[in-house]
Amino acid sequence: MIKSQKDFFSGLMFTAIGGAFAWGATSYSVGTAARMGPGYFPLLLGILLVALGCFTTIYSLIEHTEDGEKIGDFAWRPVVYILGANVAFGILLAGLPRFGLPPMGLIAGIYALTVIASKAGDVFKLKEVLMLATFLAVLSYLAFIKLLNLQMPVWPFFITG
């Protein structure tokens, strides 16, 4: 029986990641302590992480820990909308040359990001969101493009040519 769900799964996560790093390290030259190869330190750390992860997992089967309560529901809605907004911004800002998508620039990206990200919250009023997007677009244009002079596409490709 799992007594501390959070600890059980974090232990599994550490074991898996540590194992992956240790396994990957064996494909580089490991060397000796006096002459370390690129694989030496990651192999050492990977093994250590596996050991700690296993211990955490096993310990979670035996004892309740202070911060080891149930994990609870995964909040898919904010995850999808926040990360989706970020990805949409990237695609619109610079385009995806590999898939033949041209850049649409910063301003289009800001509108898309604001609308998608706002969907993650409990309240969504389109008018409010569009006002926020306009405010952010003006602010970003002034602060990042005019003041800080950051280099990025601002307008869609069909305007700048």
Added chain:
Amino acid sequence: MELLNNLALGFGVAFTPINLMYCFIGCILGTLIGVLPGIGPVATIAMLLPATYALPPVSALIMLAGIYYGAQYGGSTTAILVNLPGESSSVVTTIDGYQMARKGRAGPALAAAGLGSFFAGTVGTLILAAFAPPLTELAFKFGPAEYFSLMVLGLVGAVVLASGSLLKAVSMIILGLLLGLIGTDVNSGVARYSFDIPELTDGIGFVVVAMGVFGYGEIISNLSRPEDEREVFTAKVEGLFPTKEDFKNMLPAVMRGTALGSLLGVLPGGGALLAAFAAYTIEKKTKLRPGEVPFGQGNIRGVAAPESANNAGAQTSFIPLLTLGIPPNAVMALMVGAMTIHNIQPGPQVMTSNPQLFWGLIASMWIGNLMLVILNLPLIGMWIKLLTVPYRFLFPAIVLFCAIGVYSTNNNTFDIWMVAAFGLVGYVFVKLGVEPAPLLLGFILGPMMEENLRRALLLSRGDWFVFATRPLSASLLGAALVLLVIVLLPSIRSKRAEAFVED
């Protein structure tokens, strides 16, 4: 006298109009994010790092430092007026601060926090200026073995003093160290764990990790909880000045808080949060004077002590960074990143090779503290208005500034995909109850640790005992061991759990 000369040099640098302006911007931004709950200095500094590219290094560091200590001031405003910690280090301020506000004494509470912070900031800056040179001397005696042991001590200290599970915190450090190793190995030229992706051969940017885990991860976890009820005391802030009686109570508390904060700030893993907790605990242990309000019901000492402590801690946590090049907490880890962006190798040589930067930064901290008192006391009304801005307008803006910031680091969309991935990782960390701060420390120290380990063992021809036979290195490792043993002792363990739970 040398100290005076150095400070004169520093003030000369800090008083140039451009540096005054960036100090001011940093303080305003710091207060802003300090006042707003749900965004902290780590995410903000990560967001702004790319924007400082174009600035001279001194101005960039002055501004970023201003954000950190400015956040300590701003955090208290929210704690007192809304009963929400604007900043994690203001958690204990809510206890007595909010009670004072409910009794119509918000003004004296804010003044106690502001004036206490200013006093503490001044003392902290002086300590930094006085102790940095001798520590730097010591650091020059360090070889690779000592540096490695020092980093071990730093990392152990960071987890021992933090809250939560020790085991998971150590695991997070190692995970951070491993993530830091991704990219081209400087010694062999082998691209490790980069899967033939060209962007990964340069390693993962720490801006990406910090923004993903601290920025996006936090937003997602905030949104997954129902929004807190906010009750803002906007009308009641009048009569800012504390009474004579208040001053009498406040003064010793400010002194104690400052002393404790300065001390704890230097320790790895210490800094503002721990200092505030410890200071409040000590105040609660001292006897109440006749006629004084009990703690938890609006005692001014319960505001003055932790607020002084967190600000003193914020200043002195720069000591390990500026003298040894070793960051004691996540914000300082980002400052290492900021220095690297500007081609400054953090470490003892900064003081001699860049004296303008070193002393200019220190002097700017005092100026910044002065600006903050003015920003926070007479202009308090402006910040209160900010608190009425709902979170649904704030988080899209934070997402946007993260995305723009991360893109402009390398002008590459690959970083935008990476920050999304780390955002997911950050949320998983929240769900699994693992603290992300040790990961960031490990991430920054990973390559440095490997390099020093490699050099130390190369010099000793593979003999691991080199770490135990060199006296300086042995005492550093010994200190790390003692810390671990102390914290694992059952009696202390329960005390430690208690210290982070406030009634």
